Structures are given as C-alpha cells and as structure tokens.
Amino acid sequence: MIRKARIEDALAIVCMIRSGCDEGIFYSRADSLEEQVEAFRKYAFESRTKGYEILVHQTINRIEGYVDYQVKRGVGHFLGIYVKQDYRRKGIGKRLVKKALEDFKKLGCHKARLEVFAPNARAISLYKHLVFKREGFLRKDEEKKDVIIMSRFLP
Numbered sequence: 001m002i003r004k005a006r007i008e009d010a011l012a013i014v015c016m017i018r019s020g021c022d023e024g025i026f027y028s029r030a031d032s033l034e035e036q037v038e039a040f041r042k043y044a045f046e047s048r049t050k051g052y053e054i055l056v057h058q059t060i061n062r063i064e065g066y067v068d069y070q071v072k073r074g075v076g077h078f079l080g081i082y083v084k085q086d087y088r089r090k091g092i093g094k095r096l097v098k099k100a101l102e103d104f105k106k107l108g109c110h111k112a113r114l115e116v117f118a119p120n121a122r123a124i125s126l127y128k129h130l131v132f133k134r135e136g137f138l139r140k141d142e143e144k145k146d147v148i149i150m151s152r153f154l155p
Contacts, residue, residue: 002096076111124148135149
C-alpha cells in the first residue's frame with residue numbers, strides 16, 4: 001500500500017535516509033539519530049513548504065520505502081527515493097515513482113525531475129525504464145560526487 005506519510009513515520013523514514021547515506025546514495029549527515037528525527041519532523045511535518053509531500057510504501061506494520069518530492073512552477077522534483085535493501089527488485093521503487101508521477105499530473109505539472117549519483121546504476125536503470133532522460137551532469141558536486149540530472153515530460 002502506498003500512502004501519505006504521517007508524523008509517526010519520521011523515525012522509519014530517517015532510518016532509511018541514514019541507510020542511504022551509509023550506502024553512498026544520499027548526501028551524508030553528521031547529526032545523531034535523535035537530532036535528525038527531530039529536524040526531519042519539523043521540516044517534513046510541522047513547517048513543510050507548499051508543494052512538499054512524502055509517500056511511503058507499507059505492508060502490514062512495516063514501511064519498506066519512501067519517496068519525497070517538491071512541486072514548484074509546474075515541475076515535480078524528486079528529493080529522495082529509497083527502498084530498504086531486503087525489499088529491492090520487487091517493484092516498490094517503481095510503484096512509488098509512478099504514484100508520485102500521478103500526483104504531479106493532478107497538480108498540473110508538465111515535467112518531473114530528479115538527481116542521482118552517477119555510480120547508482122540500479123536507480124538510473126529504473127529511471128530510464130520510467131522514460132526519464134539524462135538532462136544534465138554535475139561534475140564533482142556536493143561531497144565531490146558526480147550527479148546526473150534526469151527528467152521527463154508528463155503527458
């Protein structure tokens with residue numbers, strides 16, 4: 001089931017963010033778990049900006065993945081997409097991205113955009129399968145990593 005995240009999901013989402021940092025697929029953070037959960041709660045639920053949303057994929061009582069995005073001026077921008085390692089290659093990431101793309105269309109977006117670290121071949125393959133095209137490249141961006149910018153137009 002895919003649903004909008006709730007404030008009580010903050011710990012599970014932050015743990016996934018931290019796992020993504022450990023894997024090198026997200027920018028790293030130095031905060032303690034408690035500091036990061038508190039900061040995330042404020043950012044994502046208490047003082048969220050207009051157009052920001054988080055979706056989670058949940059089965060029974062377990063959150064297996066999430067996607068968060070920001071919609072501005074007709075463009076849906078994926079901020080983070082993560083599926084726990086044990087649940088990868090089961091279509092969860094694809095379902096999360098597709099649900100976000102549906103939301104973008106409902107919100108009047110004409111385009112979807114994301115950034116992905118260049119070595120993340122599995123994610124790049126998923127995005128290409130979902131008709132995202134390479135639009136740009138940032139050499140040695142933050143944390144001195146190469147970043148690919150991908151986008152797709154929405155029908």
